[in-house]
Amino acid sequence: MKVTHLYHSGCLVELDNHLLLFDYYQGELHLNQEKPLYVFVSHRHYDHYNPNIFKIHHPQITYILSNTLRHKYDAYYVDIHQTYQIDDLSISTLLSTDEGCAFLVHVENQTIYHAGDLHWWHWEGEPEQDNIYQKQTYLQEICSIKEPVDLACVVVDIRQEKDYLLGLNAFLKQVPTKYILPIHYFGHYETTKLLLQEHLNNPYHAQILPVTHQNQTFEILV
Template identity: 30%
Template sequence: MTIDNQNIKGKCKVYFLKHSGVMVETDEFQVFFDVISNISDIIKPEKKQVFLITHGHYDHFDLSIASYKEMKSQFIVSSDITKEKVESLGANVHFMSPDETMEIDSVTIQTFKSTDLGVSFYVTLQNCNIFHSGDLNWWHWENTPKSTQLDEEKAYKVIIDEVLKKTIDIAFIPMDPRLGIATTWAIDYFKDHNDAKIIVPIHFGDQYKVVRDLTSDMTQNSHLVIPSKENEQLL
């Protein structure tokens, strides 16, 4: 269904693609984040395409998106990725480092830091405010020293607390099952400190059942929307 209610200013559709890959669509735009899968059945040539890449890890960045450069797509690329690696994307490539703002075709893009490589993105288009974490996550590995775990917690909260000050309609937040007991910590913290209307878990590979089971007691009292398959229209 289309998001269209008094709580969300604008109209947009949300697609879950794969892993951390998602797309938000409005009447004029299709904005893609971290595409690593086949999107040929979803892309609409009559609309303006904006591709955002949070960083260069293989599970967030795939050069298959170069297939769409002839559509005059705009590519917003984290500065941890070299120019040589994105030559095939053509001329419409824009690099962004953390703590920068850019406007392209009335789409406003602001970057925040990450707790890994690259950036996280805050995007406003047609009055819809979107946050995509990339690898900004509360990394808590059970086999690391307590001091490291505390450092990771502090690093995450310093960055995300700045993000949480923003008005956010749709948020894509990591829920990585490799973290064991800490799998939901980032989403728990986010939903407890921001009134985002829609929160979608990302960064879980193909562990759909794990994510569904972990959130089974959370969905009734929050705005979590849980993906169940690749290339799925969520809203």
């Protein structure tokens, strides 16, 4: 599996016979024209959805969009808590704690998770009821993942300051995962240095990919 961190939450996953593009916002796209391309958008926020995805030049492209986007494109529009069979992809959706959905994709005997904005968003100064909702909903959703995950794209946002690891630690504890690609960086690549210094709750020994710059590619064995 080849995984490219494009920018922020955008990533490209290249498998033997498929290309999966998640939440493209910015970054350089280098696409194998011989593999079908599946473009996922978790929700309509500007940092997860760039309308230029509809200008991508590729001979075989399929769009899988949250139904929070307007239904004006030739695409599959997906709702939360549903499972879809699209070609040879099995795609399940989770409820985001912000807007739209998260994706759990089964293809080529691999399982890939992309969080979108599904995260434990705990903010100092917010009403306690809101923070409780974030915690309960996030735990409910990740606890619904019943199978091991090969690659998980998980929100790690240092704007949350001391609470930036809440979502990651909960995910590591709950979901057996081989590789974690931290997302939602907004260019704050110092996050990787912070993660290397943390004592994470990592009982399944997931390997965290050290994202240090835009358009960074990792080749991983799954």
